[in-house]
Amino acid sequence: MANDAAEPMIRVADLVTHYDERRILNHVSLEIMPGETMVILGGSGTGKSTLLRHMTRLEIPTSGHVYIKGQDVCHMPEEQFNQIRRKIGMLFQSAALFNSMTVQENVALPLRELTQLEEPTIRIMTRIKLDLVGLSGVERFMPAQLSGGMKKRAGLARALAMDPEILLFDEPSAGLDPITAAGIDSLILKLKMAFRMTIVVVTHELASAFVIADRITVMHEGEIIVVGTPEEVRNSRHPRVQQFLNRVPEGNERDVKAYLRSLTESGF
Amino acid sequence: MTGVLAFIGRNTRSLFRYASGLYELSAKTAFWAFVAPFKGRGLKWGSALHQMVLVGYNAVPIVSLIAFFIGMVLAFQGAYQLEKFGASYFVAALVGVSMTRELGPLITAIVIAGRSGSAFAAELGTMKVSEEIDALEVMGLNSVKYLVVPKYLAMLIMMPCLTLLADLAGILGGASFGLYQLEQTFSMYVLATRDALVMRDISTGLVKSVVFGLTITTVGCYQGFAVEGGAEGVGKATTSSVVMSIFLVIVADVLFTALFYYTG
Ligand SMILES: Nc1ncnc2c1ncn2[C@@H]1O[C@H](COP(=O)(O)OP(=O)(O)O)[C@@H](O)[C@H]1O
Numbered sequence: 001m002a003n004d005a006a007e008p009m010i011r012v013a014d015l016v017t018h019y020d021e022r023r024i025l026n027h028v029s030l031e032i033m034p035g036e037t038m039v040i041l042g043g044s045g046t047g048k049s050t051l052l053r054h055m056t057r058l059e060i061p062t063s064g065h066v067y068i069k070g071q072d073v074c075h076m077p078e079e080q081f082n083q084i085r086r087k088i089g090m091l092f093q094s095a096a097l098f099n100s101m102t103v104q105e106n107v108a109l110p111l112r113e114l115t116q117l118e119e120p121t122i123r124i125m126t127r128i129k130l131d132l133v134g135l136s137g138v139e140r141f142m143p144a145q146l147s148g149g150m151k152k153r154a155g156l157a158r159a160l161a162m163d164p165e166i167l168l169f170d171e172p173s174a175g176l177d178p179i180t181a182a183g184i185d186s187l188i189l190k191l192k193m194a195f196r197m198t199i200v201v202v203t204h205e206l207a208s209a210f211v212i213a214d215r216i217t218v219m220h221e222g223e224i225i226v227v228g229t230p231e232e233v234r235n236s237r238h239p240r241v242q243q244f245l246n247r248v249p250e251g252n253e254r255d256v257k258a259y260l261r262s263l264t265e266s267g268f
Numbered sequence: 269m270t271g272v273l274a275f276i277g278r279n280t281r282s283l284f285r286y287a288s289g290l291y292e293l294s295a296k297t298a299f300w301a302f303v304a305p306f307k308g309r310g311l312k313w314g315s316a317l318h319q320m321v322l323v324g325y326n327a328v329p330i331v332s333l334i335a336f337f338i339g340m341v342l343a344f345q346g347a348y349q350l351e352k353f354g355a356s357y358f359v360a361a362l363v364g365v366s367m368t369r370e371l372g373p374l375i376t377a378i379v380i381a382g383r384s385g386s387a388f389a390a391e392l393g394t395m396k397v398s399e400e401i402d403a404l405e406v407m408g409l410n411s412v413k414y415l416v417v418p419k420y421l422a423m424l425i426m427m428p429c430l431t432l433l434a435d436l437a438g439i440l441g442g443a444s445f446g447l448y449q450l451e452q453t454f455s456m457y458v459l460a461t462r463d464a465l466v467m468r469d470i471s472t473g474l475v476k477s478v479v480f481g482l483t484i485t486t487v488g489c490y491q492g493f494a495v496e497g498g499a500e501g502v503g504k505a506t507t508s509s510v511v512m513s514i515f516l517v518i519v520a521d522v523l524f525t526a527l528f529y530y531t532g
C-alpha cells in the first residue's frame with residue numbers, strides 16, 4: 001500500500017510530450033509508491049500509453065522528468081539505464097511476442113541475452129514463469145498458435161523473466177472476452193499479493209480498474225484530472241470523471257436537432 | 269507563390285530528414301558491427317549465418333539466371349554493331365568488361381533490392397507495428413544489434429559473392445551466343461575474355477557491390493523502423509524501400525563509376 005514516508009518508486013514530474021507539433025502530455029505529474037498498484041484510466045487517445053512508454057524510456061519527453069527510485073531516467077546514459085531497465089517488465093497491448101520464436105524461446109530470451117545462466121537453469125526458470133502465469137504445456141508452440149489470452153500470459157511470463165520490481169501493463173484486457181479478461185485481472189492480483197511488485201496498469205476497462213487498483217489516476221486529453229483511491233475516484237465530482245464512470249458519450253449534452261443540423265450542413 | 273515555396277521547403281526538409289536518418293542508422297550499424305564486438309559486446313553470428321542463407325544462398329539461382337540472360341543479350345546487341353566492322357571477335361571483351369565493371373554488380377543489386385531489401389522492410393515493419401521492437405528495447409536488447417547487424421554482415425559478405433557469380437554467369441551467357449552465332453569454340457571465347465579483362469575490372473565491380481549491399485540494407489531497415497500505423501504502413505514501406513534503394517544504388521553507381529574512371 002502507499003506509504004507516504006517512502007520514496008516513490010516512479011515519479012513523473014511535469015512531463016510534456018509532443019508528437020510532431022501536437023501536444024500529447026500536458027504537464028503530467030504523478031507519484032507511484034513501492035508495492036502499489038496504480039491504474040491509469042481514460043478514454044482512448046488521451047495519452048495513457050504514451051505516459052507508460054516514458055516510464056521505460058521508449059519515448060523521450062519534450063520537457064519534464066521521470067524518476068525511477070529517485071534516478072532521472074530520461075537524461076542518463078544508455079549504459080546506466082540498462083541497469084535500471086532490468087528491474088522493469090512490460091506487457092504490451094499486443095503482447096509483442098517475437099513471432100519467429102517459440103513461447104519457450106520468447107520467455108528465455110532475456111535470460112539468455114542478459115545473464116550468464118546455464119541452459120538447463122534457463123529452461124527451469126522459463127518453466128517456472130510459464131507455470132506462474134498459468135501456461136504450461138505450450139512451450140513449443142509458436143505465438144501464432146496461441147489464443148489472445150494465452151499470448152498475454154506468455155508476454156507476461158517474458159516480462160517476469162528477469163524478476164522485475166516494476167511491472168507495466170498496457171491495456172491487459174483489451175481485445176479479450178470478459179472471462180479471459182477477468183482471468184488476466186486475477187493474475188495481476190495474484191502477482192500483487194505474492195511479490196509485492198509495483199504495478200502500473202493502463203486501461204479503459206472500469207470494472208477491471210476498480211478490482212485491481214490501490215489508486216486510480218484518471219486522464220483526459222493529456223492531463224491528469226484526478227488521482228485517488230477507487231473510493232475517492234468514484235466519489236469525485238469532476239464532471240469528466242463522472243462522465244467517464246457513467247459512460248456518457250462525448251458531446252451527449254448537445255441538442256440532438258442541432259447535432260443533426262450540423263451534420264447535414266457539413267455536407268454529409 | 270508562398271504555396272510553392274512552402275512545398276519546396278517541406279520536401280527539402282523531409283528529404284534532409286530521410287538522409288540524416290539513413291546516415292544515423294548506418295553509423296549505428298557500423299558501430300555495432302565493427303566497434304562494439306571489440307568492447308566485448310558480442311555479435312550475433314548465428315543470425316548472421318541465417319541471413320547469409322536467406323540473402324545469399326537462396327538468391328543464387330535467380331541472380332545467375334538473370335545475369336546469364338543479360339550476358340546473352342549483351343552479346344547479341346554487341347554483335348549487331350561489331351559485325352558491321354568485322355570485329356565480332358570483340359564481343360567477348362564487350363561482354364566480359366561490361367559484366368564485371370557494371371552489369372554484374374548492378375543486376376545483383378537490383379535483384380537483391382527486390383527480394384531482400386523489401387523483405388527487411390517488411391520484417392522490421394511488422395515487428396514495429398506489433399510492438400516487438402519496443403519489447404526488445406524494453407529488455408535492453410539493442411534493436412540495431414539484434415536485427416540490423418546480422419543483415420548488414422550477411423550483405424557485406426554475400427553481395428561480392430553473388431556479384432562474382434553474376435559476372436561468371438553473364439560471361440557464360442555471352443559465350444553461349446559466341447558458340448552459336450560466331451562459331452567460336454568455348455576455349456577461344458574464354459581466352460578472348462581473359463585477354464580483355466584486367467583485375468581492376470573485377471575489383472571495382474566488387475567494391476561497388478559492397479556499397480550497393482550496404483545501401484540496400486540500410487534503406488530496407490530504415491524503412492522498416494519508420495513504419496507507422498499497421499499493415500498498410502508495412503506495405504507502403506516495402507514498396508518504397510525497393511524504389512528508394514534502387515534509386516540510391518544507381519546514384520552510388522554514378523559516383524563510383526566516375527571515381528574509378530578518373531582514378532583509373
Ligand atoms: N507514434 C506516434 N506518432 C504520432 N502520434 C502518436 C503516436 N503514438 C500515439 N500518437 C497519438 O498520441 C495520442 C495519445 O496516444 P496514446 O498514448 O496511445 O493514447 P491511449 O493509450 O490513451 O489510447 C493519440 O492521439 C495518438 O494518435
Ligand SMILES: [Mg+2]
Nearest residue numbers: 048049170171
Ligand atoms: Mg493505448
